Structures are given as C-alpha cells and as structure tokens.
Amino acid sequence: MLEKKLELLEQKIELSELGGGQNRIEKQHDKGKLTARERVHFLLDEDSFEEIGRFVMHRSTDFGMEKQQILGDGVVTGYGTIGGRLVYVFAQDFTVFGGSLSETHAEKICKIMDLAMQNGAPVIGLNDSGGARIQEGVRSLGGYADIFYRNVLASGVVPQISAIMGPCAGGAVYSPAMTDFTIMVENTSYMFVTGPNVVKTVTNEEVTAEELGGASAHSTKSGVTHLTAVNDLDCIHRIKQLLSYLPQNCEEKPSRLPYELKDEIRDQLTGLIPSSSNQPYDMREVVDGIVDEDSFLEIHPNYAENIIVGFCRIGGRSIGIVGNQPMSLAGVLDVDSSKKGARFVRFCDCFNIPLLVLVDVPGFLPGTDQEWNGIIVNGAKLLYAFSEATVPRITLITRKAYGGAYDVMNSKHIGADMNFAWPSAEIAVMGAKGASEIIFRKEIANASDPAAMLAEKEKEYQDKFAHPYRAAQRGFIDEIIHPKDSRRKLIKAFAMLENKVAKLPKKKHGNIPL
Numbered sequence: 259m260l261e262k263k264l265e266l267l268e269q270k271i272e273l274s275e276l277g278g279g280q281n282r283i284e285k286q287h288d289k290g291k292l293t294a295r296e297r298v299h300f301l302l303d304e305d306s307f308e309e310i311g312r313f314v315m316h317r318s319t320d321f322g323m324e325k326q327q328i329l330g331d332g333v334v335t336g337y338g339t340i341g342g343r344l345v346y347v348f349a350q351d352f353t354v355f356g357g358s359l360s361e362t363h364a365e366k367i368c369k370i371m372d373l374a375m376q377n378g379a380p381v382i383g384l385n386d387s388g389g390a391r392i393q394e395g396v397r398s399l400g401g402y403a404d405i406f407y408r409n410v411l412a413s414g415v416v417p418q419i420s421a422i423m424g425p426c427a428g429g430a431v432y433s434p435a436m437t438d439f440t441i442m443v444e445n446t447s448y449m450f451v452t453g454p455n456v457v458k459t460v461t462n463e464e465v466t467a468e469e470l471g472g473a474s475a476h477s478t479k480s481g482v483t484h485l486t487a488v489n490d491l492d493c494i495h496r497i498k499q500l501l502s503y504l505p506q507n508c509e510e511k512p513s514r515l516p517y518e519l520k521d522e523i524r525d526q527l528t529g530l531i532p533s534s535s536n537q538p539y540d541m542r543e544v545v546d547g548i549v550d551e552d553s554f555l556e557i558h559p560n561y562a563e564n565i566i567v568g569f570c571r572i573g574g575r576s577i578g579i580v581g582n583q584p585m586s587l588a589g590v591l592d593v594d595s596s597k598k599g600a601r602f603v604r605f606c607d608c609f610n611i612p613l614l615v616l617v618d619v620p621g622f623l624p625g626t627d628q629e630w631n632g633i634i635v636n637g638a639k640l641l642y643a644f645s646e647a648t649v650p651r652i653t654l655i656t657r658k659a660y661g662g663a664y665d666v667m668n669s670k671h672i673g674a675d676m677n678f679a680w681p682s683a684e685i686a687v688m689g690a691k692g693a694s695e696i697i698f699r700k701e702i703a704n705a706s707d708p709a710a711m712l713a714e715k716e717k718e719y720q721d722k723f724a725h726p727y728r729a730a731q732r733g734f735i736d737e738i739i740h741p742k743d744s745r746r747k748l749i750k751a752f753a754m755l756e757n758k759v760a761k762l763p764k765k766k767h768g769n770i771p772l
C-alpha cells in the first residue's frame with residue numbers, strides 16, 4: 259500500500275516538473291527564454307531549492323477550466339540559498355496558461371512573501387506572465403491585490419527584487435513597481451499598463467511592444483527598470499550581484515568582507531579635476547579611485563545620467579554612492595535625477611547601507627520644462643530623503659557645491675556625519691559670474707570699461723568663495739583633504755561611523771513630497 263502511495267507521489271512530482279509539457283518547454287527555449295524551473299535552478303545554490311505548493315491546482319470551473327489542470331498552476335514557489343543566504347523565490351511558468359495569475363497562483367506567491375517577512379529574508383520574483391487569468395475574472399484581480407498589499411507590507415522589511423523575463427502587462431506591473439529593484443531582459447520582456455492595441459485605439463499612436471515597454475524604453479526613458487540584462491542567465495547573475503551588497507532584512511547590516519588597511523593612496527585622483535571649472539570630467543573616475551577594486555555596481559546607469567547611483571565596497575563595507583555627474587548636463591539636479599537619487603537614498607536607509615555622496619553640482623536646472631514638471635516638489639524629494647536618512651552619511655565635495663543644491667547634496671546642515679572637500683571645491687550661493695552681475699550691477703554699469711569691471715568683480719568673488727576654506731572655517735566642512743588621500747580617509751571615516759545610532763522624532767510616518 260505504502261509502495262503504491264510512494265509511486266503516486268513520484269509520478270506527481272514528475273508531472274509537476276514538466277509543467278505545461280515537453281513541447282511547451284521547447285517553445286520557451288525557441289523564444290530564447292529559460293523555463294521557470296531552469297531559472298530557479300540557475301538562481302539558487304546547487305540542491306538548495308525546496309519547493310512549496312508543488313501540487314496546488316486552480317479552482318476554476320468556468321470555460322472548461324476544470325478539465326485543464328496542471329500541477330503547480332503556473333508558478334514555481336519555494337526557498338533556497340544564494341551564496342549560502344536564505345532567499346524566497348517565485349518563478350512564473352509561461353508554459354502554463356501563459357503564466358497567468360489565478361487565485362491559487364496568487365496564494366502561492368503570497369505564502370512565500372509571508373514567510374519571507376516572518377523569517378527576514380529577501381523575496382525574488384521571476385515574472386513571465388500574460389497577466390490576470392482571464393477565465394477567473396475578479397478572483398484573479400483580487401489575487402493581484404493580495405500580492406500588492408504584501409509588497410507594501412514587505413517594503414523596507416526585506417529586500418524585494420523583480421526580474422522581468424517575459425510579458426508583464428496591465429495592473430500586473432504594479433507589483434514589480436513596488437519592489438526595490440527591477441531587472442528586465444532585453445528583447446524578451448516588456449512592461450506596460452496598456453499594450454500597443456489599446457494605445458492605437460485611444461491615442462492613434464502606432465508603437466510596438468518593444469518600443470512601448472521593452473528593456474530599452476524602461477532603462478532610458480521611464481526609469482521603471484533599474485538594470486537590464488542581455489539574456490536570462492545574465493539577469494540571474496545581476497540578481498546575485500545585487501544581493502551581495504544587501505542585508506537579509508532591515509534589522510541586519512550588510513555583510514562585510516574582511517579588509518586590512520594597506521597603501522590606500524590613489525595618485526590618479528590628483529589630476530582629475532580640470533583646470534577650468536566649466537570643463538567636464540567623469541565622476542565614475544572618482545568612484546574608481548575610491549572604491550574597492552571592481553566593486554561598483556551602477557544602478558539606473560542609462561537613466562537621468564546627470565546623477566550616478568550604485569553600490570560599492572569601501573574597505574570591505576557595502577556602501578551606497580550618490581554622485582553628481584559633470585559629464586551629463588554639467589551635473590545639475592533636475593526632476594529625474596532628484597527622483598532617482600531620492601529613491602536610492604531611501605533604499606539604502608531602509609537596509610542600513612551607509613551613503614557616500616560625491617558633490618559637483620552647479621545647481622538646479624532652470625527652465626519652464628523643469629518648473630512645470632515640478633522641480634520644486636521633486637527636488638524636495640532628494641532633500642527629504644537625505645534629511646531623513648539615519649545611516650552613516652559622508653560627503654565629499656570635489657568641485658562645485660552651489661546654491662540650494664549644496665544644501666540638498668548631503669550637507670552638514672541636513673545631518674551628514676562627515677563632510678570632506680578637495681581643495682578644488684567651490685562652495686557658494688552661485689557661480690562667480692552670475693553673482694557679480696547681480697551684486698555689482700551698479701559698479702559694472704557705471705564703469706568706463708564694464709567688461710573689465712565684471713572680470714575684476716568676478717575675481718574678487720571667486721577669491722572669496724571659490725574654495726572650501728570659508729565653509730571649513732564654520733565647521734560645515736570637517737576636513738579639506740588631498741584627492742589622492744580620499745580613499746584612506748573614507749575607509750577610516752566609515753569605520754568610525756560603524757556603530758552610529760540616530761533616531762528620528764516619534765511619528766507614524768513622514769509625508770515625503772510625492
């Protein structure tokens with residue numbers, strides 16, 4: 259009797275492994291995609307996967323669905339390890355009803371999300387789905403809402419990562435949007451609220467799915483995806499890379515690699531700042547000269563390129579970097595860069611990742627486009643995010659720190675712990691030319707040679723403010739350092755701040771200007 263029962267179990271396991279059947283697996287491969295089980299296999303440490311809900315089947319009886327039952331109901335869920343660390347995973351199986359989300363499919367995802375929150379480990383969702391299971395109507399919509407609700411509850415408790423490895427359309431996009439990071443596979447994935455057909459009907463625009471919501475659109479135009487991958491395996495690699503910088507949950511610190519101070523002088527930083535203050539340079543070179551070798555993982559590399567954000571290691575510690583990028587729009591803050599920076603800062607603060615802020619900012623971008631798109635409220639997001647962050651926060655001003663942007667970019671006044679400046683730093687209300695034109699307007703107008711007078715006043719203003727010593731005199735800058743010594747100073751400062759404790763006033767939650 260027992261033998262028969264064991265035999266039945268083995269048959270069922272085999273059936274569930276096959277998902278929608280051999281031919282559908284081949285179809286998936288033909289599209290250049292791995293199957294859900296293959297994705298889980300490559301994501302997790304060998305033999306670490308434990309499946310939950312393998313025998314779940316849908317409860318639908320409409321449209322002949324009762325005759326179409328596939329074990330697992332289109333999603334593989336469970337837990338395993340990555341680099342020895344516990345993670346929870348769900349992988350939608352496009353070979354079963356197009357990976358569409360039924361009531362039971364949603365229940366499986368909710369179950370592992372609940373476990374992840376209770377046990378304090380990241381949730382990784384591998385999305386590949388035609389959206390709500392059409393045959394189930396409102397039950398599948400309810401299933402989505404059950405997931406969305408958990409996305410919000412889990413936000414800031416455990417890291418949530420979404421890989422988009424196929425279709426993700428309609429309201430389904432809102433679960434990835436509420437997770438911490440989204441990674442899209444180029445050419446095989448797309449995300450949109452309404453697809454090309456609806457777009458054509460409503461707006462008369464002709465657009466392909468790829469143009470509308472492919473990895474390229476979302477990594478450059480909308481900023482919906484943080485990273486892109488060339489194929490499924492690359493996507494899985496990216497997830498692992500990202501996880502390596504993160505702690506398991508909000509109660510833990512990220513793991514620290516062993517590191518001993520050695521020769522930390524980086525001569526390449528000395529000549530990096532061009533002699534003319536209007537000449538651009540690549541802030542990534544500053545990053546390279548500061549972080550542990552090859553440790554920088556840039557997030558959102560092709561979106562709002564005037565600000566750089568990403569994870570790195572400095573002396574073995576996981577650190578989040580936010581830096582103005584003089585190579586793009588001279589490093590100004592605008593609507594998109596403020597939003598990009600703010601979201602990243604808030605993520606790091608949720609998960610105890612200290613922040614390094616590299617400043618070279620001429621101010622906020624002027625113009626009707628920016629004002630009408632809300633640079634006020636969006637710039638405020640970055641200001642709010644920094645002000646609220648209680649993780650160790652260090653600033654290094656490499657060159658310009660002008661106007662309101664000086665305040666915003668992790669100034670001492672909004673709670674930064676250590677503020678360094680290179681001797682090339684210029685800290686002032688505005689650039690010397692603009693300032694002179696305003697405050698010396700009369701002298702310039704009355705001068706026999708206005709141009710010469712402007713140049714003279716510009717020099718006077720520059721001598722007064724185009725350096726960091728005034729700010730250091732007031733203690734707004736803690737130390738003016740030699741560029742080549744930056745890495746050593748930062749390793750030591752982050753070590754010094756290791757046990758920082760800072761508490762915000764008691765409140766339900768703040769009201770970030772969304």
Ligand code: HXC
Nearest residue numbers: 355356358388389390391392393399402425427428429430
């Ligand atoms: C049930 C679905 C399905 C769905 C696909 N299938 N989507 N079954 N519900 N939502 C089934 C197909 O019937 C087919 O079954 C199999 O999955 C594979 O689909 P194909 O169309 O053959 O695949 P492909 O050509 O690759 O096209 C993929 C696709 C297309 C573009 C995703 O399937 C599609 O347009 N699906 C519907 C998308 C949609 O409108 N979803 C609802 C969005 S609204 P057979 O048996 O023939 O193999 C939504 C609301 C969420 O999601 C709200 C949350 C708040």
